[in-house]
Amino acid sequence: MYHEQREGSVIEMPRERNVRVPFFLGLFMVVLGFFFFECYGAFLGFCEDGIVKWELQQIKSHPEVRQTVERDAATPEQAADKAWERIKFFHGHGYVMVLASFVFLLLMAAAPMTARVKGALMWVSLVAMGLYNLGWGLAGWLVPYLGAERAKEFSTWVFFGPFGLTIVAVTAIMAMAYGRQARAVLKSEPGA
Numbered sequence: 001m002y003h004e005q006r007e008g009s010v011i012e013m014p015r016e017r018n019v020r021v022p023f024f025l026g027l028f029m030v031v032l033g034f035f036f037f038e039c040y041g042a043f044l045g046f047c048e049d050g051i052v053k054w055e056l057q058q059i060k061s062h063p064e065v066r067q068t069v070e071r072d073a074a075t076p077e078q079a080a081d082k083a084w085e086r087i088k089f090f091h092g093h094g095y096v097m098v099l100a101s102f103v104f105l106l107l108m109a110a111a112p113m114t115a116r117v118k119g120a121l122m123w124v125s126l127v128a129m130g131l132y133n134l135g136w137g138l139a140g141w142l143v144p145y146l147g148a149e150r151a152k153e154f155s156t157w158v159f160f161g162p163f164g165l166t167i168v169a170v171t172a173i174m175a176m177a178y179g180r181q182a183r184a185v186l187k188s189e190p191g192a
Helices: 017-060 076-109 115-141 148-188
Strands: none
Touching (some): 017 115, 076 115, 076 148, 115 148
16 A cells, blocks of 8 residues: 655765765755845845945946947936846846756756766756856846946857857756656557
């Protein structure tokens, strides 16, 4: 009636050093990420007026920077609003990336690949996810110095493009590994 419960944990921890080190460092980064983004969210909540005021002052003190929003000329207030929108988005997107990192680590630790490949993909995905998200923070905080559109273009070319493609590539490699494993299991079942 009841299945015997196996000894040990529900989640099998990696045994290979190549996987164990990035896995536990990744878990530490997940906890640190939640702590950081919780503190950052509290900072935004307490300092919203001050941040928007600072952005507006910085934009006005750099009149040589042409401010555009959605390709149209923008007032300093519109540029400050766009900067604030991105600064807040960095907070929300950060939480999503921390959760995605956690899921990636669990899936990667159990992936049917060699320990070296799993370890390398863990390192690559952790770094790519962290740097991708950093792009959103810079797209907001750099508005006074680059302009709203140029700050977004900078983040797109330096962070979103390369690290987004890296995350997609790692996801594709992991999906193919799980797909091959699923196909092998289906072929080995009787009557398949």
